[in-house]
Amino acid sequence: AQSVAQPEDQVNVAEGNPLTVKCTYSVSGNPYLFWYVQYPNRGLQFLLKYITGDNLVKGSYGFEAEFNKSQTSFHLKKPSALVSDSALYFCAVRGHNTNAGKSTFGDGTTLTVKP
Amino acid sequence: EAGVAQSPRYKIIEKRQSVAFWCNPISGHATLYWYQQILGQGPKLLIQFQNNGVVDDSQLPKDRFSAERLKGVDSTLKIQPAKLEDSAVYLCASSLSGSRVDTQYFGPGTRLTVL
Numbered sequence: 001a002q003s004v005a006q007p008e009d010q011v012n013v014a015e016g017n018p019l020t021v022k023c024t025y026s027v028s029g030n031p032y033l034f035w036y037v038q039y040p041n042r043g044l045q046f047l048l049k050y051i052t053g054d055n056l057v058k059g060s061y062g063f064e065a066e067f068n069k070s071q072t073s074f075h076l077k078k079p080s081a082l083v084s085d086s087a088l089y090f091c092a093v094r095g096h097n098t099n100a101g102k103s104t105f106g107d108g109t110t111l112t113v114k115p
Numbered sequence: 116e117a118g119v120a121q122s123p124r125y126k127i128i129e130k131r132q133s134v135a136f137w138c139n140p141i142s143g144h145a146t147l148y149w150y151q152q153i154l155g156q157g158p159k160l161l162i163q164f165q166n167n168g169v170v171d172d173s174q175l176p177k178d179r180f181s182a183e184r185l186k187g188v189d190s191t192l193k194i195q196p197a198k199l200e201d202s203a204v205y206l207c208a209s210s211l212s213g214s215r216v217d218t219q220y221f222g223p224g225t226r227l228t229v230l
Contacts, residue, residue, distance in 0.1 A: 105157030
């Protein structure tokens, strides 16, 4: 079975500092990895995905994520955090032993960026 | 391009009552998903449609939940009768083809409170 772990419920950073939101996964075969952001009373908004190729993936709003196969990780990063980045972030994985479109999500990490 | 539409946005009912949620996916998207998001957890797939056929309903509590997508466009999710533990946000998402590389686009969700 595929699974995702987001080990930190909460991440706090100061505005202008770099941020990292951690994600590790377990899946059969090559993984397909996704990051979403959720603002209060809103649905999930797609940020970026890793399918194949370059391990560093760039996405929306200056976010990027690094795929590390040996550590089975896909951490979300941003060089300089903004107060407006404060939200709930979800990592998701798809593998090869389930229905193709089925995503398994982590339980989310709340990012708070303080001015 | 219009996004995924859902209604109602909020619903409060008493246990044992019935409730229905509606979703209109992005035009041209063949695949439609219903997720349940319990507070503090990531979304969990309830059912996935490819056009008007069911691809995956393995986590749908079929004794009380039902869903349909009769003409391959709009979809309705019903709960009958509702239990306290059904209190959650119900998210609808759509994607172009349902493949592993597809991005899923989410609607704003319906927040259900069962009293």
